[in-house]
Amino acid sequence: MDTPDRATTTNNLNPPKFEDSPVFNFLNSLSPIKPVKSVHITQTFSSISFSSPPSVFTSPHVNSNKESRFLRRHNLLDTSKPKVTSEDENQTGSGEQALTDSTHARNNSRELEKNADKGTSIGDASIEPASEQAKFSIELPQTLKYESGSPGYDPILCGDEANTLLSLPSSEAAPDVACSHESSKKNLVEGELHLHGICQTEPKIDGTECDWDNLINNASDMLIFSSPNVSEAFKDLMNKQLDPSGRIMHIVNQVASGSGHENEDHPPKPGLASDTQYTQENIANVALVASNPCEKMDDEHVYVIHRGIRRRCLDFEMASVRRNNSDGNSNASSNATKSDERNTGGDSRRCFLPGIGLHLNALATLKEHRGMKNEKSSSGRQLNIPSSSSSLSQEHHLLLLPASSERDMELPENEVQPVEDCSQSLSLMAGEEFNQNSPKKKRRKVEIAGESESCKRCNCKKSKCLKLYCECFAAGVYCIEPCSCQDCFNKPIHEDTVLQTRKQIESRNPLAFAPKVIRSSDSVSEIADDPNKTPASARHKRGCNCKKSSCLKKYCECYQGGVGCSISCRCEGCKNAFGRKDGSAGIDAEAEEETEAPEKGEVEKALQKTEIQNIEENQNSALQATPLRLSRPLLPLPFSSKGKPPRSFIATISGSALIASQKLGKPNILRPQVKLEKPHQTVADDEMMDIIQGDSSPIACIKTSSPNGKRISSPNCELGSSPTRRGGRKLILHSIPSFPSLTHHH
DNA sequence: GAGTTTGAAACT
DNA sequence: CAGTTTCAAACTC
Structure with a gap:
């Protein structure tokens, strides 16, 4: 060989x-x-x-x-x-x-x-x-x-x-x-x-x-x-x-x-x-x-x-790799610069992101994108088509696609990454090409054109886009023109810095770049069974800490991620339409229960969104069922419908996550959650770890316990040995809600 | 578009 | 680990 x-x-x-x-x-x-x-x-x-x-x-x-x-x-x-x-x-x-x-x-x-x-x-x-x-x-x-x-x-x-x-x-x-x-x-x-x-x-x-x-x-x-x-x-x-x-x-x-x-x-x-x-x-x-x-x-x-791939991408690990590669090469820096420049340019060709949860953004984008679809019947058509059916399949494709780039060889996480690409591609299709030039109304842009656009445009002023505050950075993508950031270091030119920072952050919290919302396979089935049912198994990894938003606004990461609050959440007055902390379903019944006038409206809205989402998800499932596109099961975006899953919300495998997993030798990465976790929550975490570990590979079975004594290790350790399905696929399934067939695909 | 609110991230 | 500060997105006007 x-x-x-x-x-x-x-x-x-x-x-x-x-x-x-x-x-x-x-x-x-x-x-x-x-x-x-x-x-x-x-x-x-x-x-x-x-x-x-x-x-x-x-x-x-x-x-x-x-x-x-x-x-x-x-x-x-x-x-x-x-x-x-x-x-x-x-x-x-x-x-x-x-x-x-x-x-x-x-x-x-x-x-x-x-x-x-x-x-x-x-x-x-x-x-x-x-x-x-x-x-x-x-x-x-x-x-x-x-x-x-x-x-x-x-x-x-x-x-x-x-x-x-x-x-x-x-x-x-x-x-x-x-x-x-x-x-x-x-x-x-x-x-x-x-x-x-x-x-x-x-x-x-x-x-x-x-x-x-x-x-x-x-x-x-x-x-x-x-x-x-x-x-x-x-x-x-x-x-x-x-x-x-x-x-x-x-x-x-x-x-x-x-x-x-x-x-x-x-x-x-x-x-x-x-x-x-x-x-x-x-x-x-x-x-x-x-x-x-x-x-x-x-x-x-x-x-x-x-196209999506061509988008910018953060190859943190890549960068390092590349650097290593070019160690012997005096031109290393120059090469990197070249490539960086290329990336920076509108024509960034290396668009896979090696790690991180860019895709998350993408997903979020997609989600809203879909929302747009509903709103715009005709004009957005082009976008819509892809977003609903094609896009889905495409997304799946993307999921399947490995990170691309010479440099990403090291990164094991690909499964999800593609999603980002997908979103990116979508963005390209939808809005990026249309109006990236006008960075005003960033938010609007993001919502409209960007919905499809996986890459968020940040607006950082002090963080230099090197902190998790920066959505781009958090998502694992480089900042690009549309960003309104100042003193941005999150650019290929500063990839060294980016890498270092990233590592630093990861050292602090190995899962810092990991998906915040984790969906278990259960969620998928749940959705399939009952469109109106919020995937209880999908939860924010750490839970939110909302005090005033009642988990009804995007301030709430749970809400933003389109998932219900869980025991892990420390929120107060939780009214998360996707599911409340107390365990109530959140949707229908809950909406009625929530009687406070002002809040009710929001709840209803949220519910509506949720319903739409569910419906879409169902549809997606159906579409996905189509074996045509991919022999491999299509992976529906968790938030494919509404409420764009912000930043890195959806369970994805990120390079950092992998790294984290590798680092797992140490105790626990997961932030200790004060409260007991629901079973599903635990599952989610486990899956997370599975994902990370599974994909990351070598460290197939790391068993660690969180400070709380919670088990983080992946149940899948043994699975890792499975020759046919490496963590990759399995992870995808778990991390991203998939259509029913996936489970049985084996 | 500016200002406010909010909660995560970062820091102590 | 809790409390505080910083930060930028989300939101409002």
């Missing part, structure tokens, strides 16, 4: 065998990943093979990488800057090194790089493959893991990726692309047509060996996502053109010739031009598409996901 000889592989032109499938043959003979049985190319990776991936790889880095790569490519497409190549390269390197924790992997990748450099005259091109190779070995496990968790997931991703790439131009131009399935599909179609339409100059292309190598390498790179083996196979195919008539090759060739006109005229040169890469990308994309026709179905998702 770790065969470092990438260069050889790349250049290796062993005659492909035409037996069953060139891919397999190739793999068997050439693939450095031999150890890994890639029989089932894309989706069939058996998790078993990688049952015990390094803890470092716990998180689905593959996807991250994928996305990051895509992002990069986007960049290329958008701005064909020559230097991009170098950046790309750098990033790739950093990505590899992100895995630094795994010495094994790191060494391999480095070796590979060296080899690649030496082995080929095409500096850049060769490097890519090398890193790829490294990724292969490293990432495979994760891939498997994911797939195991959700069969069919991979294909979708691939399709998404491919689609995204193909339609990038259009997507870029049209902010609302994500919203419309049709448009996305159209784009895809167009893309294919375009490819087909492009003159067929296979011979010419073929002639340029160097170019082909590059192309192949890149293609493989892309392919890697779905399956490293596949990529290899593709490479082989390309090299030999085994199947000239084959659709894939056909397309590839066309693409290569079409998008790379220059290549035809001008022989490829060692330094890959952006054009070339573009071509390569297309090829890769095309290849993916061809290989996974079914993926087209998810075109719409692709947009959302990728």
